[in-house]
Amino acid sequence: MCQAAIEAGCRFFAGYPITPQNEVPEYMSSHLPEAGGIFIQAESELAAINMIFGASAAGVRCMTSSSSPGVSLKQEGISYIAAAELPCVIANMQRGGPGLGNIRASQGDYFQAVKGGGHGDYRIIVLAPSTLPEIYELTMAAFDYADHYRNPVLILGDGILGQMAEPIELKPYKPVVELPEKDYILDGCKGREPRIVKTLLLRPAEALVEFNEYLKVKYARIESELKLCEQYLTEDAELVVAAYGITARIAIDAIDAAREKGLKVGLIRPITLWPFPNEAFKEVVGRAKKFLVVEMSNGQFVDDVKLAIDCSRPVEFLGTGGGWYPTPEKIFEKIEAVYK
Amino acid sequence: MAKIKIDSEKCKGCCLCVAECPRGNIRMSEIFNNSGHSFAEIIDIENCTGCALCCQMCPDMAIQIEDEKKTGKIAIKESSQRKSSKELMKKLE
Amino acid sequence: MKFKKPESLYDRNTHYCPGCGHGIVHRIIGEVIDELGIREETIGTAPVGCAVLLYDYFNFDVIECAHGRPPAVATAMKRIHPDKIVFTYQGDGDLAAIGTAEMIHAANRGENFTTIFVNNAIYGMTGGQMAPTTLVGQRTTTTQKGRDLIKQGPPLKVCELLSSLDGVAYLERVAVSTAKDSMKAKKAIKKAFQNQIDGKGYSLVEVLSMCPTDWKLSPAQAVGFVNDEMKKVFKPGVYKDTDVK
Ligand SMILES: Cc1ncc(C[n+]2csc(CCOP(=O)(O)OP(=O)(O)O)c2C)c(N)n1
Numbered sequence A: 001m002c003q004a005a006i007e008a009g010c011r012f013f014a015g016y017p018i019t020p021q022n023e024v025p026e027y028m029s030s031h032l033p034e035a036g037g038i039f040i041q042a043e044s045e046l047a048a049i050n051m052i053f054g055a056s057a058a059g060v061r062c063m064t065s066s067s068s069p070g071v072s073l074k075q076e077g078i079s080y081i082a083a084a085e086l087p088c089v090i091a092n093m094q095r096g097g098p099g100l101g102n103i104r105a106s107q108g109d110y111f112q113a114v115k116g117g118g119h120g121d122y123r124i125i126v127l128a129p130s131t132l133p134e135i136y137e138l139t140m141a142a143f144d145y146a147d148h149y150r151n152p153v154l155i156l157g158d159g160i161l162g163q164m165a166e167p168i169e170l171k172p173y174k175p176v177v178e179l180p181e182k183d184y185i186l187d188g189c190k191g192r193e194p195r196i197v198k199t200l201l202l203r204p205a206e207a208l209v210e211f212n213e214y215l216k217v218k219y220a221r222i223e224s225e226l227k228l229c230e231q232y233l234t235e236d237a238e239l240v241v242a243a244y245g246i247t248a249r250i251a252i253d254a255i256d257a258a259r260e261k262g263l264k265v266g267l268i269r270p271i272t273l274w275p276f277p278n279e280a281f282k283e284v285v286g287r288a289k290k291f292l293v294v295e296m297s298n299g300q301f302v303d304d305v306k307l308a309i310d311c312s313r314p315v316e317f318l319g320t321g322g323g324w325y326p327t328p329e330k331i332f333e334k335i336e337a338v339y340k
Numbered sequence B: 001m002a003k004i005k006i007d008s009e010k011c012k013g014c015c016l017c018v019a020e021c022p023r024g025n026i027r028m029s030e031i032f033n034n035s036g037h038s039f040a041e042i043i044d045i046e047n048c049t050g051c052a053l054c055c056q057m058c059p060d061m062a063i064q065i066e067d068e069k070k071t072g073k074i075a076i077k078e079s080s081q082r083k084s085s086k087e088l089m090k091k092l093e
Numbered sequence C: 001m002k003f004k005k006p007e008s009l010y011d012r013n014t015h016y017c018p019g020c021g022h023g024i025v026h027r028i029i030g031e032v033i034d035e036l037g038i039r040e041e042t043i044g045t046a047p048v049g050c051a052v053l054l055y056d057y058f059n060f061d062v063i064e065c066a067h068g069r070p071p072a073v074a075t076a077m078k079r080i081h082p083d084k085i086v087f088t089y090q091g092d093g094d095l096a097a098i099g100t101a102e103m104i105h106a107a108n109r110g111e112n113f114t115t116i117f118v119n120n121a122i123y124g125m126t127g128g129q130m131a132p133t134t135l136v137g138q139r140t141t142t143t144q145k146g147r148d149l150i151k152q153g154p155p156l157k158v159c160e161l162l163s164s165l166d167g168v169a170y171l172e173r174v175a176v177s178t179a180k181d182s183m184k185a186k187k188a189i190k191k192a193f194q195n196q197i198d199g200k201g202y203s204l205v206e207v208l209s210m211c212p213t214d215w216k217l218s219p220a221q222a223v224g225f226v227n228d229e230m231k232k233v234f235k236p237g238v239y240k241d242t243d244v245k
Helices: A002-007 A023-034 A046-060 A068-083 A108-115 A132-149 A160-161 A207-227 A246-260 A276-287 A301-310 A328-338 B016-020 B053-057 B070-092 C022-036 C050-056 C070-080 C091-099 C100-109 C158-162 C179-197 C221-231
Strands: A010-015 A037-043 A061-066 A088-094 A125-127 A152-160 A231-234 A239-242 A265-271 A272-274 A290-294 A315-318 B003-006 B026-032 B038-044 B063-066 C044-048 C061-064 C085-091 C112-120 C168-175 C202-209 C237-241
Touching: A002 A010, A002 A023, A002 A132, A002 B053, A010 A023, A010 B026, A023 A132, A023 A160, A037 A061, A037 A068, A046 A061, A046 A088, A046 C061, A046 C070, A046 C091, A046 C100, A061 A068, A061 A132, A068 A108, A068 A152, A068 C022, A088 A132, A088 A160, A088 A315, A108 A152, A108 A160, A108 B026, A125 A132, A125 A301, A132 A152, A152 A160, A160 B003, A207 C168, A231 A246, A231 A276, A239 A246, A239 A276, A239 A301, A239 A328, A239 B026, A246 A265, A246 A290, A246 A328, A265 A276, A265 B070, A272 B053, A276 A301, A276 B053, A290 A328, A315 A328, B003 B038, B016 B026, B016 B053, B016 C221, B053 B063, C022 C050, C022 C112, C050 C085, C050 C202, C070 C100, C085 C091, C085 C179, C091 C100, C091 C112, C100 C158, C100 C202, C112 C179, C158 C168, C158 C202, C168 C179, C168 C221, C179 C202, C202 C221, C221 C237
Parallel strands: A010 A037, A010 A061, A061 A088, A088 A152, A125 A152, A239 A265, A239 A290, A290 A315, C044 C061, C044 C085, C085 C112, C112 C202, C168 C202
Antiparallel strands: A125 A272, A231 A265, B003 B063, B026 B038, C168 C237
């Protein structure tokens, strides 16, 4: 992830230590300066996200990373960054919660990430990679989406992904979307009118309503343009498993085992959690008799699956929060149990 | 004579300049400006030295002092010279 | 003598209450930036507080920050644009309550930006609640019988607090409650900006300032409060200057 970020031109990183993502700031602290970038170990996640706010307004590609409790602290800042329409990349390697919880992998921050953990009507793009090569690819793309839409992008991983080792092919960076000129950068007003980066909209009285209308249109545009999703053996699937991130990867083994037994099981793995790839679900809903959602939480992502299919099929659930994780065997058992 | 100018529309009537003027040469108007404030006004423009202490205290940048006209300064000097020469003449008489 | 609006300020009426010290501090900053010829190189930060709209008055780039976070934002700005002039403008709630950590750590890292800290001993924007710098005995909407030394503790003295930090280059406490004080404040603020130009590290000027509205005093009485009460607790002077060995 770090190498991809540097490759994609990230030149500013601020973070505060928290397990299980310490490898990120540690790597950045030595490699980013070598690439001519700036690394700051901030005094808190509050400071880190506000450094990102400043760095983004100063015009550089920037990133922060943390894990669940730290990302909670960043929420006010994320709301400001979204309101100021500044690009940035945030990584959350989720751990068990609520509270201090534990440091095992979890997917308990889905609501916070996807429904907006901070205040106000804003949206952030949420990417959920499931392998290291995909982390590499999506991290690069995250900077592009952030710049393209002038919006924060969150990479939602978990403690397993964060600490896993896997061979990856280091591809050179190539933008995946058009990158508009940054005409908002604050760098002194020489030769131009002064610029302001602000989020307070008091006057006229309708200003904030109008800005929210504008955001609505912008978010609708992102929803129509950016939806990433992987489907696995869904063409004839009667039971469709829905999972994201590391859970989806584990589910594939269970699905393969089920297929060997003649069970028609497939997988939908959303890669963008916001925007949510509703269409992929709508597409299979005619064939599928049932859905099974697997997630490492008490049930958050499952709500969006139900919404995507308008509750038109039964949706079974396998998941628990707090560091519980599924094995292929556990998922296979559940598949067998719900498959009729 | 200094060219002091008070912008009555900028003034919010806080009176901080009044207290600051070493010559007690600023007072508050009996009428109100468009924002509803009684505003600062110079009592005797001839009596203003242009020390700008009032400007130092004005939170609203309502007071400006323009460059002293060189002629003004010379004129003062001339008059004082004339006066003193008159006095000299008197003394001589 | 000549006295007119600096170029770094727009010719606009401010939203500040009559007798509020923010306007004086704005004027001084504008003059200093003009005199140093750095308007086009300057990036200011606006705090959450009464001065949140300062970008409506200053004629240079400004970023409005979350409450208490200007030092973090300025840290990033200055690191990315080391050749630009970055300053934070913060109230006592912003700097000494919700943003204490950011302020102390930016100072301790010796970040090369300038902080103008406007201490009016109260939360102005939210209607006059107790600030960390509220004086013992001072009435506010949340200390209606006056700040109690036992219950709320004594006022936080920022210059004294920061003076022990090695990263800090310059600390001075001034006031804008008399013309003479304002002139001194200007000298201090100019030095704080000059330090940044010279790459000396973190400089902070604390400005004791009036808030007649929330103090429920007339502007003239508010000036008296600064001169007679605040200066007793918050003693004006230079608290640190690495130039003086
Ligand atoms: C996170 C957060 N908490 C609280 C507020 C509300 N708030 C706005 S201004 C302010 C106090 C500002 O006081 P100060 O920094 O002393 O500045 P002044 O208004 O006195 O100039 C507070 C508490 C906020 N905007 N954001």
